[in-house]
Amino acid sequence: MIIISKYIVPKGFTGITLYPFIFLKNSSIKNDNITINHEKIHLRQQIEMLVIPFYIFYVIEWFFKFLKYKNSYLAYRNLSFEREAYTFETDINYLKNRKFWAFIKHL
Secondary structure, eight states, rough: EEEESSSSSSSSSSSEEEEEEEEEGGGGGGHHHHHHHHHHHHHHHHHHHTTTHHHHHHHHHHHHHHHOOOOOOOOHHHHHHHHHHHHHHHHHHHHHOTTTTTGGGOO
């Protein structure tokens, strides 16, 4: 995990994970355990799906959710990867007990 601040974070977000990097809006977020845990969950998801297939599935799922909700933010929040990350971001020990491909439960 490599944490980088002040780069490609889209407006309205505090961080984005592009394996093996976690990009943060600013350096003070490095101390935000919840945000870092959220992004670490994404790192695990990306590793499990062998990185490139993760991004392909992410975009395809977002497209179908966008067609369903007609809203890009609602599409994003309802992605299986995001639902898992948001659900367990406050559980700092989650990754220690997380089962392989746990995001599937959030489809």
